[in-house]
Amino acid sequence: MNLFFNSVMNEFSDYGLIENNECYYPEDYQTSRSMIQKFEQVFLDIKNDKKFLRSNKGKIHVPHIIDFKTNKSNFKVFRKELVQQSGLIILLVDISGSMNNNNKIIEVRNLVANLMISVESSPKIELRVFTFEGGSDPVYDQKTGKHTHTRDLLYMNEIKTVKNCNQIVAGGSSPTDKAIHYVTKQFEKSRKNKTLLVLTDGSPNSNSTMGSSQRSLLETKKVLVKAESNKFNIFGCGFKVANHLDQIMENSFRGNYINLHDINDIEKYLFTALSSFVRSIKNV
DSSP: OOHHHHHHOGGGTTEEEEESOOOSSOOOOOOOHHHHHHHHHHHHHHHSOOOEEEESSSEEOHHHHHHHHHHOOOOOOEEEEOOOOOEEEEEEEEOOGGGGGGGHHHHHHHHHHHHHHHTTTOTTEEEEEEEEEEEEEEEEOTTTOOEEEEEEEEEEEEEOSGGGGGGOOOOSBOOHHHHHHHHHHHHTTOOSEEEEEEEESSOOOOGGGTTOOHHHHHHHHHHHHHHHHTTEEEEEEEESOOGGGHHHHHHHTTTOEEEESSHHHHHHHHHHHHHHHHHHHHTO
16 A cells, blocks of 8 residues: 555545556557647747846846936846746546547547647646546455455556557546545645646546445545645546536536547647646746
8 A cells, every 4th residue: 555645545545546557458659740739839839938027137138228328217237037937737537447438548548648749848847647547456354354345446657758658548437536636635735837637538436336426526526626725727628428417527627627529629628728827827
């Protein structure tokens, strides 16, 4: 059992954690130059955006000298580049078994690879990608050896490089609340401008609560409220989620949710969300 998990998941003490679980059947991914270039344009905007202020030291700036000689009002003839706040994007991807339906997992795997490539040349943006799924583990009485109950498991895997995208393979349940809590707890103390993007294809559940996700939905809302209090910007994106779940999903994500049925629409949504994120950094 992971000590970090024990210390931060006390609300979910009935859960176990397996981190960076190795995928035994990796799958290939495909890149799209047009998609990469589209996302690059978002991050290029902040990469090339430099802001300066007048200063008593730094580099002499001729227009400031001219202004001083003309107006005699501002003797600061140097200019200093402002260090912009950097941004942290956390992409949390549901890889539950239902993601195998209609090639959703293939499309998401390719999307993640293209997004990761596009951000590589933008040092002011840190992109962290995590996948999650749920499983179960039988628990036995140590004295009698009898099976007493089944403990739910949370499988978390960080996709650290583009090559690791072949680890985005679907299976298991969707303990979305536990996964959100896991990643937000890790980064809650970061002073960077933080955005959490959650991509899922269904309502939160676990192996022990399959068919009844009311508790998981409530827990999802609670962890998102806490994340917002820790200055996370939240975006929830459903991928072909059943339409009758729209209202409860939107409620869990506190209105910051949209359900899309085409990977091209998700690409556009991410483009819009990331553009908004970049503007928020530039305006700091």
